[in-house]
Amino acid sequence: MHRALGIDTSNYTTSAALYTDGTVRQQKMLLPVRKGELGLRQSDAVFHHVQQLPQVLERLFQESSGAVTAVGASARPRDQEGSYMPCFTVGTGTAKAMAMALSVPFFSFSHQAGHIAAALYSAGKLSFLKKPFLAFHVSGGTTEAVRVVPDREHLFQAEIVARSLDLKGGQAVDRVGGMLGLPFPAGKYLEELAMQSDALFSIRPSMKGADCSLSGVENQCRKMLEEGCPREDVARYCLLSILAALDGMAAALQKEYRVLPMLFAGGVMSNGIIRSALTEKYGAVFAEPAFSSDNAAGIAVLTEMKYSGAY
Numbered sequence: 001m002h003r004a005l006g007i008d009t010s011n012y013t014t015s016a017a018l019y020t021d022g023t024v025r026q027q028k029m030l031l032p033v034r035k036g037e038l039g040l041r042q043s044d045a046v047f048h049h050v051q052q053l054p055q056v057l058e059r060l061f062q063e064s065s066g067a068v069t070a071v072g073a074s075a076r077p078r079d080q081e082g083s084y085m086p087c088f089t090v091g092t093g094t095a096k097a098m099a100m101a102l103s104v105p106f107f108s109f110s111h112q113a114g115h116i117a118a119a120l121y122s123a124g125k126l127s128f129l130k131k132p133f134l135a136f137h138v139s140g141g142t143t144e145a146v147r148v149v150p151d152r153e154h155l156f157q158a159e160i161v162a163r164s165l166d167l168k169g170g171q172a173v174d175r176v177g178g179m180l181g182l183p184f185p186a187g188k189y190l191e192e193l194a195m196q197s198d199a200l201f202s203i204r205p206s207m208k209g210a211d212c213s214l215s216g217v218e219n220q221c222r223k224m225l226e227e228g229c230p231r232e233d234v235a236r237y238c239l240l241s242i243l244a245a246l247d248g249m250a251a252a253l254q255k256e257y258r259v260l261p262m263l264f265a266g267g268v269m270s271n272g273i274i275r276s277a278l279t280e281k282y283g284a285v286f287a288e289p290a291f292s293s294d295n296a297a298g299i300a301v302l303t304e305m306k307y308s309g310a311y
Contacts, residue, residue: 003066004307005098005230008074008114009091011141012185013293014052015185016060018068019300024121025299027060033184038174039140042086044047049090057094071099072303074296075108077141079158084112086161107306109299112137112158116297117149119265119287126301128285129156134253136246139266139294140170140185143214145249147257155305161256162210169242169268172214176221176238180231187293191271197232201296205244210252212245236273243274250282260270261285267293 004019012033017026030041031048040048073095076083092108099106116135120126132149135158144163151157167175170187177186180193206213216237224234250262262284269275270292280285291297 001066002069002304004300004304005068005071005095005107006073006114006296006298006303007071007091007095008111008294008296008299009049009053009087010074010111011040011042011085011087012293013295014049015055015294015296016053017057017296018060018064018265019297019299019304020064020066024297024300025060025064026300027056027063028295029056030185033088035183036178036199038178038184045087046090046113049087053090053094068098068102068104070105070107070303070307072107072109072299072306074111074114074299075298076110076200077109078112079154080160081168081266105307107303109302111294112142112146113156113302114296114298115139115265115294116156116158116263116298117301118291119263119295120286121268121301122287122291123263123285125285128261128263133263134161134257134260135263135265136249136269137266138169138242138246138264138268140174141168142214142266143169143268145210145253147260155302162212162253164245165208165211165213167218169246170215170266172217172238173268175218176234179222179225180235185267187267187271190238191273193232194235194239194273197230197236199230199233199236201237201240203237203241203244205241205248207245207248207252210249210256212249214242214245217241217245239271239273242268245276246274246278246280250278250284254282265292
């Protein structure tokens with residue numbers, strides 16, 4: 001029986017997962033962020049991962065025992081040349097050491113590839129990897145669409161075809177959440193607040209071809225709040241503005257790439273308002289919320305695929 005271990009040490013979450021016979025078990029811990037702050041310095045993220053990863057692994061192996069046959073980790077944010085963040089060195093170093101100690105293979109992937117694989121696993125759509133498709137990765141550090149094509153050596157290649165030219169979707173959510181006094185990360189709290197509003201807005205996204213700009217969202221939300229607009233309406237405006245931008249990106253890419261299926265991954269894509277609208281309009285595929293936010297599930301899945309030779 002194969003048991004693939006995946007590790008991911010992103011900027012906000014320490015996570016590990018085991019993929020066994022088509023089933024993922026995972027454990028994760030958010031990195032601690034001080035009240036009122038909107039993120040962590042990389043040096044702090046590295047420190048907290050060093051402290052938390054042993055705890056996460058202990059919980060995971062208490063839940064699921066047995067021999068590990070391959071180990072994988074997120075080694076970089078994206079597959080593009082020069083992509084690097086120090087926080088991923090913690091997971092990569094631990095994974096390499098475990099692989100050597102267990103005399104099993106080690107495989108490295110990008111954090112973005114893990115998000116894509118986790119979303120496909122969650123949606124029961126790993127078959128997508130056999131043909132080209134479009135994947136949107138929307139999080140605190142990334143808002144972009146990539147064209148994914150099969151690749152025997154790397155399982156798949158992802159080419160960026162659209163992106164936010166400034167603020168990222170998750171940054172907009174967290175900054176507006178900070179204005180509203182919500183905890184960080186603000187995603188679920190902003191959605192809960194937005195669901196209390198039935199305000200109607202006519203939103204025209206700022207687009208340049210298939211690329212979008214989101215900096216205006218933060219500015220407009222601040223203006224609304226200063227003018228006494230209800231907090232729930234500000235929250236709703238923020239989320240609908242991100243939706244409008246993603247809709248604009250998807251519509252432009254649909255014209256260019258015609259019938260390619262669309263996948264949406266990343267922490268922002270756990271939002272029910274955005275998910276419902278894009279699913280209805282494009283038949284888009286989404287991960288379940290537990291597999292949308294940062295996680296090691298996709299890395300475990302990709303590790304098993306590389307180990308077993310399943311392309």
